[in-house]
Amino acid sequence: MNTDESMKDKTIKGMVWSFLDTVGSKAIQLMMQIFLARLLLPHDYGIIGIVTIFLMLSQVLTDSGFANALIREKEVDQKDYSTVFLYNMAVAVTLYLILFLSSSQISRFFELPQLENVLKVYGLIIIVEAAGMVQKVILTKNLEFSIQMKINLTASVVSGSIAITCAVLGFGVWSLVVKMLLFQFFQTTFYIYFNRWKPTFLFNKASFNKLFTFGWKLLVSNVITVLYENIYVLIIGRSFSTASLGYYTNSRKISDAASFPIALSVEKVSYPVLSRYQDDDHRLKEGFRKVIRASVFIAFPVMLGLAAAAPVLFRLLLGEQWIPATSYFQILCFSSLFISLHMINLNILNVKGRSDLFLKVNLFEKSIGFAIVAGVVGFNLGIFGLLWGLVLSYFFTYFINASYSKRLIGYSILEQINDIKGIACVSALMAISAYSMNYVSFGNDWILLLSQMTVGIAVYILLSYLFRIDELKLVYQLMAPIPRKIFQKKPA
Template identity: 40%
Template sequence: MEQPNSLRKKTIRGMLWSFGDLMGNQGMQFLIQIVLARMLLPEHFGLIGMILVFVAVSNSIIDSGFTQALVREPNADQTDYSTVFYFNLAVSICIYVLLYFTAPAISGFYSQPELISIIRVLALGIIINALAIVPRAMYTKDVDFKVQMQANLSASLISGAVAIGMAFAGFGVWSLVSRTLAMNGTQTLFLIFKKKWLPSLEFSGKSFKRLFGFGWKLLLSGIIDTIFNNIYYLIIGKQYSAMQLGYYTNASRFSDIATQTLTSSIARVSYPVLSSIQEEQTRLKQSYKQLMKIAGYVIFPILAGLAAIGEPLVRLLFGEQWVPMTLYFQLLCIAGMLYPIHALNLSILQVKGRSDLFLYLEILKTAIFSALIVTAIVMNAGILGLIAVVILNSYLCLFINTYFSAREIAYPVFEQLRDLAPLYVLALSMSLVVYTAEKFLPFHDLGKLAVLIILGVLFYITGSKILRLQELPIVYNLLLPLLKKFTLVK
């Protein structure tokens, strides 16, 4: 059994490396996105957005829940890894063939003839990604995110250089396609050569049955979740112009930088760590409770703050041509505030082996989300109405997720909401103060942002001390080792 101090150190080390990985990678991607947004047109991003749902669903199918199954499996061996590798590779090839031949139909659906060649080239990334699933699962299982950070940063630099070079040469949308393929290829090669793992010439039906028995429910729930996370690309691409989809695509990716970075860094560390103490009910609840409160304390103010400074931030970074995306970005940030809490609640279901309940919840939430989307379309609510549905759905899902996870670890919904309420109210209060101040500051965008960020940080820290929130010293102690490490490196 792993000792508490050892587990704490492992969790902190993994979280710091995971956060560093995602922040470094997303930060690099963000800088590249800014450069490309200034060189390309919104329509170019819209064309890529039209096929994101197909690529995202394909990647979910390839994974098949095997990553979570391997991470959770205490005694995974070479046979298990080889079995998963060959299955993923075979499925990825089948999906590529399917997309290759259905490309004309997808192109016809959007009335965009150039999508045929874009789909056939971009879909090659599906096969490339399949090759890296097992090495990535190995590193995740060991709570080792240092190598993944190196792989992602290298991929960001190389793919960014390729994309910017092609955009400068006038390749338009193909610079975005090349960026994705270069990213996939670099990550896969780095992980494979660094891990020095090769599959054996064996495929075990027994291993497949055992791993897939746990993973297939996560596969279905993952497909459902992926479809509805990307469904707006399909709806907006069909009903509106490529330009409007381009605004939504960039707003979504911009908000995802903060949302997905913070959510993923916490969720992908919490799953293997909580899995290691899954049989210790009291310890599991306390560890989960602390993780959830830390997640809320960090992520709530970041997303609320970004929403408050949205207009000057978008104008400064992307330029005047992208200002119409500001409101989309602000609303998506508000919706994204609860994503890490959703992820942690769902992690508990995986830790407890309740993949059946995981699937049930996805079906239930999908039915609710579908009804809300249909209502917005029937009412002709437009893109803003569709985004409002995302916000409403996020809050409804909070109650659903917390209700079912509470039964697994004896952490009632009311208790979870009570723990989160002070953090949430403080973050929204800070956001309101910053948003109001932005309307009265006479500075240009850069000076205005500097003042607003300082104001927001001071307000939040002061509020934390007044409310005596325990998360403030905890977060400080979590960041201190990272600051010391960087100081020593320098």
């Protein structure tokens, strides 16, 4: 087997395992989320939504773009890894202390006394996650996604089960704190156990400068992204009820649980693989086209299908107290259509080593996003105005990102639209078929949901076959070996 065939085989296996990892762990987390949502109140999720702002910002500052810098580097040694590890830990401890000392002021700002203690405990995740950042990078760089899948699934099941027990016993919002803290603890512990990499406590300035030259632009860009993504939480948390923030937070978690596994699995596998061909634009473009079509083939029907089935899903799975969140979720599903396209196009900037463009693009995109938010607030369009503004923002973001793919590898916006238009049309027809069933009297919500799923899947597969969408065959080829791999007997 030649080098290209070996890399292709490893890439396909990596993508399958990565997809199983992200889908499996997200599916388990989603099930846990559903159980917890039935036991807890929207108010509890509103508190966690506020805490998450500070956690996400701390995570970005701790990473500082070093993870992508390490993955992109062709030659990385012990001093590089150790330098990044020491930096991660130093920043994480510093940020936790700042969060701990400012927790009372934050709780007063949001007028939530309970928030102070939650911040102090929840913030420990920053330190625990930092301890496993380099371990995760090493596994990713080596395309060891099967190990990551096992780690994430185990951590999700154990932490989720304990959290549900806490919720049943009446611990309220602390059940969610326990869930996230234990998940991160188990994940980091297993990373260290399976990877067996040990840092040397020597900080190398040359390694730091080399990696930070690439990473600092990603750092600034990611900080801006986190602030922008969470401005909705700040506005809703400050201007509306905590329950309204809970509706938004939980709806966002569920929509992200559906959209991000696809985008992240594709990004996680394609980045280290495409980085190997960063100097061959022709091969890069051809691989990139296949990645986009494959991700859209899965992402579009999933998100549109969920939007179509949202009314019955929320009634059945979350309960009556969450019905007001249905409209939130449907709008967020539309915004999620552009997430895969957005992330994959940004990936090309990193593959080509253009973190400078990554920063410029992000600044431009977020300035548009902030302008949209300002317009919504200025005209007092309310929460739904904010949500539709998010859809509009992602729409503009995609076109901006795609313009740079044309510049770097010759893959234009028109080519991308031409490549995905058939899939988009088939997905829309499928969603219309499923949504129309909401107006048919089935007498039972479970029968309605099962009917929507059956009709949606059947219509999508049939139309994909009739319109000769190649990705139908590709997905079959990728997924067919999985049952055999799972159930095959190991030789004695």
